[in-house]
Amino acid sequence: MTKKNNLFTNLNSDFGSGLVVFLVALPLCLGIALxxxxxxxxxxxxxxxxxxIVGFLSQSQLSVSGPAAGLTAIVFTAITDLGSFNAFLLAVLLAGIFQLILGFIKAGTISNYFPNNVIEGMLAGIGVIIILKQIPHAFGYDPDFEGDESFLQIDGQNSFSELFHVLNHIQLGSIIIALVxxxxxxxxxxxxxxxxxxxVPPAxxxxxxxxxxxxxxxxxGSNLVVAKEHLVSLPVPKTFEDFRNIIIYPDFTFITNPKVWIIAITIAVVASIETLLCIEAADRMDKQNRYTNTNIELKAQGIxxxxxxxxxxxxxxxxAVRTSANNAAGAKxxxxxxxxxxxxxxSVIFIPSILNKIPxxxxxxxxxxxxxxxxNPKTIKHFWEKDKIYQFIPFIFTFIAVVATDLLKGVALGIVINIIFILIGNSKRAYNFKVEDYHEGDIIHIDLAQEVSFLNKxxxxxxxxxxxxxxxxxINASATVYIAHDVLDLIKEFKKIKSKDLNINVKLVGFKEAYKLENSEGYQNTVTIVQKYNVLKRKLETIENKEIIFN
Known part of the structure; x- marks a missing residue:
């Protein structure tokens, strides 16, 4: 009952945003299939x-699922290699099973390691891609398929050169309609x-x-008419037989074909990564700060x-495009x-001919x-003001790479740059003593960070x-929660050997008691005392237990 109330609570705004996403998704679904x-x-x-199906099963409140531009090259190559769309459908079925398995083994938690600046850079990059790809359509020039997100296009152009090519194919009627x-x-x-x-949504x-x-x-009879090739082009089934032919089934005779399994694994991995990235982006957009269980999302995508x-x-x-449109339209x-x-x-069943009139x-x-x-330029300004190096540079590189390549490559580059900055930051986090600032008799203080990993060694x-x-x-470890064994061994070696060679007096503060004992001269004697105490303690506990049983 709760779920039903939640679904229908914001029906007014959700219906309007759903209508907008439907209008956006229709040409994208057709373009990606083409x-x-x-x-x-x-x-x-x-x-x-x-x-x-996925919308109902998913926990994400803003995400919208459907055919993805990022899979077009994989799908096209797979259908060509297998020589059968039915065989390809079997690979998709297996990919869904693999995604279910990924959900059950909690592979969705990998999304927790996607940095926010990379996700924001990805969204900003997608925003620029949308604008660059849609300008030609607004001018009535449609050689590139709807939904394309790649820099290099199948028509031989790229996202920028296409804009100059538009000037030779301007359709005035389309421009007027776009401006209106x-x-x-x-x-x-x-x-x-x-x-x-x-x-009633404005769209x-x-x-x-x-x-x-x-x-x-x-x-x-105006020459401003938007021609048929610049309108939505949805196939129109005219008979019951046409509707029956729409449903195509997987061919299970290809189950032993190794290519089918390789394609299935490829689709499962790429689709899962794109989904996790989009879910993180959707959660970042959500003004109500709701978070999605990504493992449930993988299961939903698999089904x-x-x-x-x-x-x-x-x-x-x-x-990402449909999810962004959903959020922009005010989905709750x-x-x-x-x-x-x-x-x-x-619409496919009842009004395909009307939809085919949409420019x-x-x-x-x-x-x-x-x-x-x-x-929005405010996003770029935000990251510049937040941190000019550690936040802004990975953000801007992700942003540029997403526009200049594609979503996955751009995000991969952003994550690599983030890792580099983490390594640089960790290597500089430890205290660095400057010899030239030292005066004889000074006490040198080395305060270790909260976490000291092998990166600080x-x-x-x-x-x-x-x-x-x-x-x-x-050497003060009072504020330190974790110290890697590599670093402990390094400090131990310095205290026991090198400090004696150089006549350096080393004092350890805040280290674990066992470690301090190990570095003291009376360590062995202390260990013996502790061992004897533990033996005596166990004997006393045994006597107490026997007394309890006897009583």
Whole structure:
């Protein structure tokens, strides 16, 4: 009962955001299927399952799942290598099973190690990608498929060169529709009485106006008409047989083919990583600060991919573009993702011909605003002011790399840079004594950090080697919770051997009692006393137990 109330509590805002995500997802599902060399309806099926099934099972309140641009190259190559879409569906089914296993072994916890500055850099990069990729569609130039996120495009251009190429293919009707749509989307949140109409999202108004406007161009015989190739192109089933042909089943005769298993593992790994990245991003967007159990998310994605494969759908992940659009549209709960999936299902069955009247230019306008919100200059300013080196540099490198390559490569580079900065930071965290500042008779204080790992060994070793002869040193571990054995051995060696050779008086403060005893001259005698005490204690306990039994 609680779950039902939670799902329907914010129905007004969730329906509006679900409608926006549906409008955005429709061309993306078709575009990704087209680029993958798969049947067009396979993308729609994946979107429906991702919305309804994964949306219901997931704990994420903002994430939206569906076919992902990051998998297009893998899918295209896999279908070509296997020579059969049915065989590929078997690989997707196995990938779903592998994701279920990953969820049960709690592999989702890896997402806890994704740094925030990398996630924010990824989101800002995706925002710029959305803007760069949608500008050509707003101008009526559509050679690159909807949903492409790669820098290098299948039409031979890249994200930047495509913008210059647009100038030779301007379609004035598309530009007018894009500008009208942008005006509606921006003014809707500026005018007071329009802001109160929450049930009707501005994106829907923009779509309706764009359809009416283009229909007017057609009836008036204007040269501003947006041609069919610049409209949504959803296949229209006309007979019951057409609907039956939409469902394609996996071919289990390929189960012994090693290529199927390799493809399945590849899809499972890549889809899981993309999902975890997107879930972290979704949680960062959530104004209510809700957190998603990523292990449950992997299980939900696994079940989604199994069902999608059994119905003839593409593999899916949690998708950053749709999730960002969902958040930007004001989604409050996962009901928004479920609604988007239901709308995909209903529209395919009942109103495909109406959907095919939607100009891609108006959807480009919706996505451009989503991209701007993700790549807001305030985010870059925030990281610059927060920490000019340790936070900003990994953020900006991730941001640039995501735009210049793709999501996974950009994030991988950002994480590597973060690790480098962690190593540099740890190596400098230990006290570094400067010989030139030392005056004879001074007591040198070396205060160890809260955690001293093997990464600090080099800096501490360098510090100890620079301590001059005939000096006094206090090594303080009072605030230290953990010290690596490598560092303890280093300090032990310095106290016992090198300090005597250089006549250095070393005092250890705050170290574990056993360690201090071990470094003292009476260590062996103390150990013997302690051992004798323990033997005596055990004898006394035995006597007490016997007395208790006797009584």
């Amino acid at each position: 680029a993958s060399g798969a049947p067009l309806f396979s993308g729609i099926i994946s979107g429906i399952v991702g919305g309804v 749509s942008l005006t509606i989307l921006i003014l809707w949140n500026k005018i007071e009485f329009l802001k109160k109409i929450k049930l 829907l108004i923009a779509v309706i106006v764009s359809i009416v406007l283009n229909e007017y161009f057609i009836k008036s 989604g991919n199994i069902i999608s494969s059994l119905l003839g759908g593409l593999p899916m992940t949690s998708v 709960s996962k009901m928004s993702a479920i609604i988007h999936g239901l709308l995909l299902l209903v 891609l230019a108006t959807l480009a306008a919706v996505l451009i605003l989503v991209g701007y919100k993700l790549a 080099s800096a501490i070793k360098d510090t100890l080697n620079k301590i001059p002869e005939n000096s006094k040193v206090v």
